[in-house]
Every structure is written in C-alpha cells, then in structure tokens.
Amino acid sequence: MEDLKNFIDKVGYPRLIIGGFLLILCILAAVLAIPIPGLLGDILTRVGMNGILVLAMVPAIQAGAGLNFALPLGIVCGLIGALISIEFKLGGFTGFITALLVAIPLSAIAGYFYGQMLNRIKGQEMTVGTYVGFSVVSGMCIFWLLAPFRSPELIWAYGGTGLRVTVSLESTIDKVLNNFLSFSIAGVRVPTGLLAFFALCCFAVWLFGKTKSGAIMNAAGANEKFAIATGINVNQQRILGIVLSTVLAAIGIIVYSQSFGFLQLYNAPLYSAFPAVAAVLIGGASIKKATISHVIIGTFLFQALLVVSLPVINILADGSMSEVIRIIISNGIILYALTRKTGGDLT
Amino acid sequence: MTTEYLLQIDNVSKEYSGNRVLKGVTINIKPGEVHGLVGENGAGKSTLMNILFGMSVIHDTGGYEGNIIIDGNIVNPKTPKESMELGIGMVHQEFMLIPGFSVTENIKLNREVTKDNLFSRILGPKMKTLDFKKMGKDGREALDKLGMSIDEWMPVAGLPVGYMQFVEIAREIDKENLKLLVFDEPTAVLAESEADRFLKIVRKLADLGIAILFISHRLDEIIEITDNITVLRDGEVVSNLATKDADVHKIAELMVGRKLEQTIIKKTRDEREKEDYILELEDLYVDMPGEKVKALNLKVHRGEILGIGGLGGQGKIGVANGIMGLYPTTGKILKNGIPLPLNQPKKALDSGLAFVTEDRRGVGLLLDDSIEHNIAISALQIKNKFLKKLANINMMNEKEIRQHALEMIKELDIRCTGPKQLTRRLSGGNQQKVCIARALTLDPDIVLVSEPTRGIDVGAKKIVLDLLVKLNKELGMTVIITSSELAELRSVSDRIAIVFEGKLEGVLAPDASDVDFGLMMAGEYGKEEVS
Numbered sequence: 001m002e003d004l005k006n007f008i009d010k011v012g013y014p015r016l017i018i019g020g021f022l023l024i025l026c027i028l029a030a031v032l033a034i035p036i037p038g039l040l041g042d043i044l045t046r047v048g049m050n051g052i053l054v055l056a057m058v059p060a061i062q063a064g065a066g067l068n069f070a071l072p073l074g075i076v077c078g079l080i081g082a083l084i085s086i087e088f089k090l091g092g093f094t095g096f097i098t099a100l101l102v103a104i105p106l107s108a109i110a111g112y113f114y115g116q117m118l119n120r121i122k123g124q125e126m127t128v129g130t131y132v133g134f135s136v137v138s139g140m141c142i143f144w145l146l147a148p149f150r151s152p153e154l155i156w157a158y159g160g161t162g163l164r165v166t167v168s169l170e171s172t173i174d175k176v177l178n179n180f181l182s183f184s185i186a187g188v189r190v191p192t193g194l195l196a197f198f199a200l201c202c203f204a205v206w207l208f209g210k211t212k213s214g215a216i217m218n219a220a221g222a223n224e225k226f227a228i229a230t231g232i233n234v235n236q237q238r239i240l241g242i243v244l245s246t247v248l249a250a251i252g253i254i255v256y257s258q259s260f261g262f263l264q265l266y267n268a269p270l271y272s273a274f275p276a277v278a279a280v281l282i283g284g285a286s287i288k289k290a291t292i293s294h295v296i297i298g299t300f301l302f303q304a305l306l307v308v309s310l311p312v313i314n315i316l317a318d319g320s321m322s323e324v325i326r327i328i329i330s331n332g333i334i335l336y337a338l339t340r341k342t343g344g345d346l347t
Numbered sequence: 348m349t350t351e352y353l354l355q356i357d358n359v360s361k362e363y364s365g366n367r368v369l370k371g372v373t374i375n376i377k378p379g380e381v382h383g384l385v386g387e388n389g390a391g392k393s394t395l396m397n398i399l400f401g402m403s404v405i406h407d408t409g410g411y412e413g414n415i416i417i418d419g420n421i422v423n424p425k426t427p428k429e430s431m432e433l434g435i436g437m438v439h440q441e442f443m444l445i446p447g448f449s450v451t452e453n454i455k456l457n458r459e460v461t462k463d464n465l466f467s468r469i470l471g472p473k474m475k476t477l478d479f480k481k482m483g484k485d486g487r488e489a490l491d492k493l494g495m496s497i498d499e500w501m502p503v504a505g506l507p508v509g510y511m512q513f514v515e516i517a518r519e520i521d522k523e524n525l526k527l528l529v530f531d532e533p534t535a536v537l538a539e540s541e542a543d544r545f546l547k548i549v550r551k552l553a554d555l556g557i558a559i560l561f562i563s564h565r566l567d568e569i570i571e572i573t574d575n576i577t578v579l580r581d582g583e584v585v586s587n588l589a590t591k592d593a594d595v596h597k598i599a600e601l602m603v604g605r606k607l608e609q610t611i612i613k614k615t616r617d618e619r620e621k622e623d624y625i626l627e628l629e630d631l632y633v634d635m636p637g638e639k640v641k642a643l644n645l646k647v648h649r650g651e652i653l654g655i656g657g658l659g660g661q662g663k664i665g666v667a668n669g670i671m672g673l674y675p676t677t678g679k680i681l682k683n684g685i686p687l688p689l690n691q692p693k694k695a696l697d698s699g700l701a702f703v704t705e706d707r708r709g710v711g712l713l714l715d716d717s718i719e720h721n722i723a724i725s726a727l728q729i730k731n732k733f734l735k736k737l738a739n740i741n742m743m744n745e746k747e748i749r750q751h752a753l754e755m756i757k758e759l760d761i762r763c764t765g766p767k768q769l770t771r772r773l774s775g776g777n778q779q780k781v782c783i784a785r786a787l788t789l790d791p792d793i794v795l796v797s798e799p800t801r802g803i804d805v806g807a808k809k810i811v812l813d814l815l816v817k818l819n820k821e822l823g824m825t826v827i828i829t830s831s832e833l834a835e836l837r838s839v840s841d842r843i844a845i846v847f848e849g850k851l852e853g854v855l856a857p858d859a860s861d862v863d864f865g866l867m868m869a870g871e872y873g874k875e876e877v878s
Binding site for chain 2: 210211212213215216218219222223225226228229230231232233288289
C-alpha cells in the first residue's frame with residue numbers, strides 16, 4: 001500500500017490517469033484489430049509536429065510567468081514568416097529556413113513587448129495571456145485581409161486583396177522535415193527530420209538551462225524574493241523567458257504547418273495554446289516547474305491519446321464521441337493540474 | 348473556589364510538538380483590575396492569549412493542560428466565539444477594521460441591529476433590514492464612553508491611526524456582556540499624546556468594572572497604569588507582583604533573567620584601533636513593514652561580531668534588510684568609508700556584503716532546487732564563479748559546483764542525502780546551513796545574519812553559532828548577527844547594539860548587566876540617564 005502511494009506520488013495523477021486511459025485504448029485497438037503500425041507512425045509524426053509548441057511553455061514557466069497562454073502571439077509571427085517565404089516562391093529547405101529567419105526576430109520583438117506588459121500585471125499572467133492570445137488572433141484577422149501579399153498561392157482564387165483561410169504548402173515547404181531522411185521500419189513510417197528537429201530544439205532549451213543566463217532565469221522564476229536578494233533583475237529575466245517562449249511558438253507553428261501541409265490563418269490559432277498547455281501539464285509540469293522531460297512525456301501521452309482514441313471510439317460508439325471524450329479528458333487534466341502546486345516528481 | 352476573581356488562569360501548560368512553551372502559568376484577575384503582562388518575545392504571551400481566545404491553533408496541536416476559570420466556573424473556551432460569549436474581548440495589535448465602512452458599521456460589525464421587513468418574514472432573519480438609527484445611537488454611546496467626539500458615520504479609511512485604535516475599543520465596549528478586555532501592545536502605534544489619552548481611557552474602563560489584561564513592552568506604561576504585574580519568562584511566571592512594589596529596573600531584570608549558562612567566550616582581542624570602521628550607518632531609514640528603522644546611526648568595527656538585538660517590531664530586522672537594499676531605504680551607508688548605493692541589492696553584494704535572511708523559506712532558498720544550486724547561485728550571479736566557456740557562452744561548470752557543494756556539506760555538516768537533494772526536504776537547521784554556505788561562497792568581508800537560529804533545534808543552533816564565531820576568528824570576517832534571542836547574542840558577540848523604535852538605544856558589552864539589557868530593550872535606558 002505504501003509502495004503504491006509512493007508510486008502515485010512519484011508519477012503524479014495526471015500522468016497516471018492519461019497513461020491508464022491510453023493503455024485501455026491501446027488494448028481495445030489491438031482487440032479491434034486496428035492496424036498498429038499506422039497508429040505508431042501517426043503518433044511519431046504528431047509528437048514531432050506539436051512538440052515544439054509544447055516546448056514553448058518551458059521558458060515561460062521557468063521564468064516564473066506561468067503557462068504561456070499567449071502562444072498565438074508567437075504563432076502569428078511564425079505564420080507571417082511562412083507567408084513571406086511563400087510570397088517569394090521559396091520552397092524546400094530554403095523556404096523553411098527563410099520562414100524561420102523572418103519569424104524569429106518578429107516573434108522576439110513581439111515577445112519583448114508582451115513581456116513588458118506581463119511585468120506590470122504580475123500574478124495574473126495566465127488570465128491576461130489568454131485574452132492577449134485571443135486579441136492578437138482577432139487583430140491579425142484584419143492584417144490577413146489587408147496585407148499586401150500578391151502570390152496567387154496566398155490570395156483568394158478570384159483575386160483582390162486578402163489571404164485565403166487555408167494556404168496549401170504543397171508547392172513550397174510541405175513536409176520538408178517529415179521527409180528528410182525518413183524511412184519505414186516494420187510498416188511504421190518514421191519522420192526522421194521532424195523528430196530530429198524537435199530533439200534539436202529540446203536540446204537547445206536544455207542547454208540554455210545550463211548556461212549562466214538559464215540558471216539565473218530559473219532562479220528568478222522559482223522565487224522572486226530570493227532573486228531580488230541575490231541581485232537578479234527579475235523583470236529582465238521574465239522578459240527573457242517570454243521572448244524565448246514566443247520565439248519557440250513561432251518556430252513551432254512553422255514546423256507544425258509543414259507537417260500538416262497547410263497554413264491556417266484567421267481564427268485557426270485561437271485555441272492553439274490549450275492543447276500545448278494540456279500536454280505539458282499531463283507531462284507532469286506545474287505552473288512553477290517544467291522540464292524537457294515533461295514536454296516529451298506530455299506530448300507523447302497527449303498525441304497518442306488523440307491518435308488512438310479516434311479509430312477505437314469510432315468503432316465502439318458514435319463518430320463524434322471520441323472528440324468529446326478527448327476534450328473532456330484533456331481539459332479536465334488542465335483543470336486538475338492548475339489546482340496543484342507541483343506535478344509529478346519523476347523527472 | 349472563591350469568586351473574588353473574574354478571570355483565573357489556573358496552572359496552564361502548553362506543548363508544541365514536545366516543546367513546552369507554557370509551564371504551569373497561573374494568573375488571577377479581579378473585576379476592575381488592570382493587570383500587566385510582560386515578557387520577552389517568545390516568553391509565551393501570545394500562546395497564553397491564544398488559549399484564552401480558544402484559537403484553533405491551540406486545539407489543532409493537542410490542546411493544553413490546566414483551566415481557564417471565569418467567575419469561578421471552569422470554562423475552557425474551545426472556539427473564539429465561545430470566549431466572546433463569555434465576555435472576553437480583545438483589541439488587536441493590527442487593526443481589524445474594514446476601511447470602507449463607517450465607524451458605526453465597524454463597531455456593529457456582525458452584531459448589527461436589525462428590524463423585520465416583508466422579505467425577512469418570508470425569507471428568514473438574514474433578510475432583515477439594518478436599523479441604522481439604532482446602530483448609530485449605540486455607536487455614539489460607545490464613542491462617548493471613550494470621550495471621542497468624531498462623527499459616528501465617518502468612514503474608517505483616512506482616520507488617524509490613534510482613532511482607529513479607539514474605534515476598536517469602542518467595538519469591544521459596545522458588547523453588552525464584556526467582562527475582560529485584552530490589549531496586545533496597544534500603544535505601539537500611537538503617538539505620545541494619543542497614548543496618554545488612551546491610558547486614561549483604559550483606567551476609565553477599569554472603573555466601569557471591566558477587568559483589563561494589558562500586554563506591553565513599554566515598561567513605564569505598565570508601571571503607570573496597572574494594579575498588578577505578571578512577568579513571563581520562557582513560559583513560566585517568574586513573578587507576580589503588585590505594581591506599587593515594582594519599578595522599571597526590577598521588571599527589566601525579571602524579564603531578561605539569568606537564563607544564560609555563562610558561556611561567554613572570553614574576548615582576547617586587543618583594543619582595536621578605534622577608528623577602523625568597516626561599515627557606518629548614518630541616519631538610516633528603512634521602510635520594512637513591521638520592522639521600520641527610523642534614523643539609526645551605527646558604526647561597525649572591522650573584524651568584530653556585532654549583535655543587533657531588541658524586541659520584535661522595533662526595527663532590528665530592518666537594519667540588515669535595509670543595508671542589503673531589500674526594502675526602501677534612505678540615509679547613508681558607508682562601507683570602508685565609501686558610500687554604498689542604496690536600494691540596489693546587486694551593488695551591496697558586489698561590494699562584498701553577504702546576507703543570510705531571517706525568512707529562510709521565503710527569501711533564503713530555492714526550495715525546489717538542489718542543495719548544490721542553492722549554494723552556487725549567488726556566486727554565479729555576482730562573482731561569475733563556477734563558469735566555463737563553451738563557444739563563447741557562459742556555461743555552468745557543474746563539476747565545480749558539485750565539488751564545492753560537497754566541500755561545504757562536509758565543512759558545515761549539512762545532513763542530507765547528497766548535493767542533489769532538494770532544499771525543501773531538509774530540516775530547518777540544515778536549510779540554514781545551506782543559506783550560510785551560499786553566503787560564504789560569495790567570499791564576503793561582511794556577513795549579515797538575521798535570526799540565524801529561528802525555528803531550528805538546539806543542536807543545530809550551537810553548530811550555526813559556533814560556525815559564525817569560527818568564520819570571524821579564522822577568516823577575519825565581520826559578522827553582524829540580528830537575533831531576538833538575547834542569550835544567543837550575548838554568547839557570541841563582541842558588542843551588542845539594542846534597537847528600540849527604529850533607533851539605536853545603545854551598545855552594550857555582552858557581559859553587561861541584565862538590568863541594562865532589560866532597560867534598553869524597553870527603551871528606558873536613555874530616559875534614565877537624562878533624569
């Protein structure tokens with residue numbers, strides 16, 4: 001009994017519940033003879049495409065600004081980067097890298113000003129962030145309509161100004177990472193480039209945590225009073241964390257889009273922060289502490305749940321049920337995790 | 348049992364997890380008597396009051412022994428409500444008033460006079476209308492009893508502090524069954540003229556037949572107003588005397604007592620060059636809530652251990668926090684004769700100061716980080732220690748950090764499972780050692796230590812104090828210890844500065860008499876010399 005309790009304490013309820021639910025679904029999938037290799041390939045792809053967006057939560061949490069609900073802020077910057085690379089008809093890796101080069105400075109600037117704002121409303125970052133995210137998405141709707149893009153790939157088929165709601169990437173950066181060095185093993189398609197890029201980003205964030213700046217930022221986030229007494233400029237560190245988070249969000253959406261094959265504009269990024277928040281919390285993070293392992297575990301559990309539940313529940317119940325159950329579970333986990341001070345101890 | 352006494356605290360003892368904070372305390376108070384209760388911080392006054400008010404902290408920690416007797420009946424209140432119904436009232440140290448409400452509304456809070464209306468007849472008593480006219484009348488009456496002329500409908504916000512205190516008293520005397528009124532440091536926030544007026548009112552209340560229990564650090568006040576005095580020390584009643592037999596000296600001596608097993612280290616230091624000051628504070632003001640420093644002047648000799656003592660709330664804690672720039676500070680701080688920029692913790696740290704805070708868990712530690720990081724982080728930030736270059740980026744040198752942490756763990760005898768253990772899981776004493784280790788890693792020439800032994804057990808206390816002495820002796824570090832425990836200061840310091848009401852009351856040698864310490868802590872020392 002004591003061992004069981006220790007085990008639960010170590011793993012944390014969110015991970016245990018989601019893990020258990022996933023296990024049941026997997027067993028059902030096997031029983032229902034749903035092709036496993038296909039599912040595995042899907043999981044790997046989805047982990048790679050969503051991982052960086054989840055990773056974007058880490059610097060913000062470490063800097064003490066809580067979960068970055070203003071993820072759409074970085075996402076629109078990433079979209080602008082991708083659009084510009086398409087406007088200049090850049091495809092493949094050139095297009096991908098151009099998109100990043102445009103998006104990163106843009107998102108850094110946006111993150112800087114957002115960080116300035118958050119420093120004035122300490123303690124309410126998550127509520128304010130949610131609405132900043134919503135506002136930015138709505139504000140950008142006007143931009144998408146008025147932006148002077150000319151490429152026929154981007155504007156409505158019947159001409160005029162204004163961007164399409166979804167822009168196909170087929171002729172440009174579609175799956176550049178997914179297909180890079182990808183191979184199939186036992187029927188499972190492994191998107192090597194995509195996973196490698198995710199791993200690279202994780203490594204960069206991990207490495208940053210080992211630098212002086214990273215250590216100081218962590219300290220500022222962990223205990224503001226402590227940081228002040230140690231002569232750390234807390235506000236500056238918080239801005240640093242927000243900038244990093246926003247930049248990662250911009251990179252994240254470009255990676256996501258190239259895998260998805262489309263850029264989604266207008267209202268599409270509206271709720272984009274929520275799956276990322278749910279994933280990192282399921283991974284065992286709390287609003288005070290997040291590590292790379294939380295990101296990887298959380299992204300895997302969340303995306304695996306998504307991939308496996310769809311076919312299983314479609315067979316067992318009404319088609320729309322899987323979506324409903326998934327939303328109840330993931331939002332329930334957000335709610336649970338937000339009421340906790342700490343996540344699991346397993347790092 | 349006689350019923351001559353209104354309140355009898357009969358042989359009350361209380362234990363907090365094995366630590367006896369009250370030992371057989373007996374106090375008797377007659378109706379109309381003003382009874383003084385004095386004692387140092389931690390003597391057990393608050394615990395006694397908590398018992399009297401049936402506060403939940405008492406009952407959550409295993410209750411108490413002995414009896415509370417009112418009018419000859421054993422009552423032992425279990426909840427604050429019960430004790431209120433028994434006629435015990437309290438005027439708090441902090442004002443428990445709602446600023447946006449008027450004076451009357453505050454007086455009548457939760458005891459509003461109501462009358463029926465249509466809705467209340469249907470929906471029950473919660474819907475009754477407030478009878479403002481009657482409430483105003485009651486409020487006026489209570490204020491008149493205190494000789495207060497303010498309008499009973501004025502909002503409380505914006506009233507002078509002294510008036511707020513009177514409103515609190517008015518609230519208590521408005522209770523019809525009030526028998527015993529407890530004042531906890533009532534004059535601490537009052538100006539002198541207000542305090543005089545206040546004392547007159549206390550007398551007047553006593554003449555109405557209300558028994559008054561008066562807790563104060565101001566001994567002259569106690570002498571002036573009370574009929575009898577009980578002195579508590581270390582949870583024991585050391586004396587129960589009539590005020591007419593007492594004087595300030597006697598009480599001061601009783602309060603401090605000779606509780607110290609004389610282990611004062613014989614100072615073999617030569618007469619230092621008198622002018623060699625490492626730190627000079629001139630006209631220092633620190634706006635730290637509850638520990639304000641007001642125009643303090645103090646000079647610290649190079650290489651000494653200076654103790655800063657005084658009662659809680661008098662500002663001793665504010666001194667070190669002000670020097671480190673953690674609370675808004677004005678005045679002048681000279682380090683080696685060079686002015687130190689104020690309100691900038693980084694500058695203070697850069698100049699070779701290190702600080703071990705009194706708020707260990709709040710300010711002193713990254714609780715969810717490892718011991719090794721906690722030890723290294725300040726030096727990493729301030730001194731750029733423990734760094735290595737990787738492609739021109741400053742990386743933490745984890746190996747060096749680990750090695751340093753292991754050395755510190757060994758040297759300071761930090762009991763832990765290893766350098767990776769989270770500091771949250773350490774005991775108070777070991778957490779304190781981690782804080783000290785961090786300060787030492789900065790290689791400071793002055794280390795400021797606040798309340799180094801608060802909340803840690805006896806064994807660890809000794810280790811921490813010995814360590815500070817060792818640092819001073821072997822490394823020549825100047826150590827400034829702020830502590831509420833006088834005995835502790837006397838056992839390690841070369842000189843002890845006593846702070847009273849935000850000012851330096853005086854500096855004493857550790858072997859000065861108890862009377863002097865007692866008088867200084869009560870702010871009576873200067874007055875003596877003048878008269």
